[in-house]
Amino acid sequence: MQCEAHPVHDDQGQLQQIVVTFFDITERQRAVDSLKKSEALLNEMGRMARIGGWQLDLATGKQVWTEAVYLVHELDTTFEPNLDNAIGFYPPSAAPIVMQAVERAVNLGEPFDLEVEFVTAKGNRRWIHTIGRAVREHERIVALTGVFQDITARKVAEDELASYRDRLEVLVETRTQALNEQLARVREQEHLLIHQARLAAMGEMLGNIAHQWRQPLSALALVLGNLQDAERHQELTPQYLARKIADAHRLIDKMSTTISDFRDFFRPDKPPETFDLSQAVGAALTLMEASLKTHGIAVVTDFCEEARTRGRLNEYSQVILNLLSNAKDAILAHHPDGGQILVRVDRADDRARVRISDNGGGIAEAARERLFEPYFSTKPDGTGIGLYMSRMIIEKGMGGRLCACNRETGAEFTIATPLAPPEQ
Ligand SMILES: Nc1ncnc2c1ncn2[C@@H]1O[C@H](COP(=O)(O)OP(=O)(O)OP(=O)(O)O)[C@@H](O)[C@H]1O
Ligand SMILES: [Mg+2]
Incomplete structure (x- = not known):
């Protein structure tokens, strides 16, 4: 209930009466309470998510921040923000980017959405995400408004993830290299084995060739012996000589076939x-x-x-x-x-x-x-x-x-x- 009292005076200024009016303000009070609750909830959420809102009045250059924005800046609410002191929280790498975005929003009405580095009032480095857009009144840009969020945790996680990925890549690379080297060694060893096997088989082959040749060689010796005997007994006729020479050629052919057989066998x-x-x-x-x-x-x-x-x-x-x-x-x-x-x-x-x-x-x-x-x-x-x-x-x-x-x-x-x- 709201109570209002109004004094009523006569022409001489004498108090005649007091009019007291009672208003039922239950509804209004409810609305105020509800608004306060909403605001408290908003601030609480802002603190938790480290996200807040800001507005820049272009006529005065002054800014209005919600509680979370102060929190992220590590400032108390007595600080009076304006465009100049707000830009001071950005390091040289980020300040020109933010400044340019703000100018374009003021002059061209272009919205912005930036993730930049930021330094708090206590000198702590952070990453923030700031979004802004122009507010118009009768087509004229009169203010900028936006969102301001501390995204350091996400950035750190992203950086960690990237570094894990890099480390993983290096690991995979090293393992693959080691595996390839091992594979090359195994191949080399296999190659060596094949070579050894060939040599061993060749050694065996030589033994086999010796066996294969023994018979035609002794047959050849026999042919030579025959020729010598024939000559000694004056029986060496041209026909006999021709026949023996043909025999010798056959034996030599046989030996040469043996060689080709072996050579074929080892043709790589x-x-x-x-x-x-x-x-x-x-x-x-x-x-x-x-x-x-x-x-x-x-x-x-x-x-x-x-x-x-x-x-x-x-x-x-x-x-x-x-x-x-x-x-x-x-x-x-x-x-x-x-x-x-x-x-x-x-x-x-x-x-x-x-x-x-x-x-x-x-x-x-x-x-x-x-x-x-x-x-x-x-x-x-x-x-x-x-x-x-x-x-x-x-x-x-x-x-x-x-x-x-x-x-x-x-x-x-x-x-x-x-x-x-x-x-x-
Ligand atoms: N027919 C077989 N009868 C009995 N044992 C055999 C027979 N074949 C192979 N082996 C056994 O297998 C082993 C391996 O044979 P492998 O041919 O790999 O080598 P190796 O014959 O010993 O040597 P290389 O082949 O260099 O002469 C032989 O040492 C032998 O003990
Ligand atoms: Mg063997």
Whole structure:
């Protein structure tokens, strides 16, 4: 209730009466209370979010701030803000930007939205987000109004995030580099292994060539002996000489074929092709033939079906050669009565398959788990890379499988590679 008293005087100025009026101001008081509450709530929210409002009166140059704006400036509300002292809180890097934005808003009515650095009254560095727009009265710009928010926490988080990202990138980069280096080392090692395997196989080859040549060489010696005898007994007719020379040429041709066979075998980087397994097995057997024969080892072949696959023929033959040579070693170490190697070629499901079994006593218990490891060998002069290389060629190079097991009298190795369609 609001009460108002009005004195009433007569012409002489004598107090005649007092008129007292009572007003019911409940509604008005409610409205004022509600406004105060709203303002308090707004200020509370502003403090929490560190966001406030400001207005600049262009006629007086004075500013009005809400509580949160004072809070962000670390000032109390006795401070009287105007355009000049407000701009003083921006460091030299930011002041011209803010100034220019304000000028453009005043002169052109352009709104602004800036995130800039800021220094409080207590000298603390902060980041603020300030938004402003022109207020017009009859088309004339009379004031600027806007929002002012402390965004330091967000900026710090963003900076931290960026630094984490940078660190992560560096980490990924370093790890990738380390991985690449490791990969390069592994490749180099693999390369070295392949080289060693080649050298080892070449050593073996030399032995095989020696075996292959023994027979034609002694035959050649025989031809020479024949010629000498004929001459001694005056039986050297031109026809006899011609026949013996032809014999000698045949033997020399045979020796030269052996050399070409070996050379073909080691020709590097032949392109992949589709070939029949018996072709690859045949090539390896030709090279081993004489050596196996010398050691009294019989080879039984069973090429029951055509089985074609795709890959590098000479690499595949090298695998067969490794397996044959291992079978020979096992037989020689085991001394069975009559060494024998059985080579079978067939198709199984969608695989082209070669199985090589021997009667060399089988794979030793201790060797079974480590058979395909590089440098694993139970032989005094073995390099232990034959089976490792063979598995690489078959499994990595051709998408096939090379495995071993023991049968009654010895070991059996199976090579299974994807079947290629038969030749048209
Ligand atoms: N047919 C087989 N019978 C029994 N053991 C075998 C047979 N083939 C391989 N092994 C075992 O597997 C081991 C590894 O063979 P791998 O061919 O990798 O090397 P290596 O033959 O010992 O050496 P290199 O091939 O240089 O002569 C052999 O030392 C042997 O113990
Ligand atoms: Mg071997």
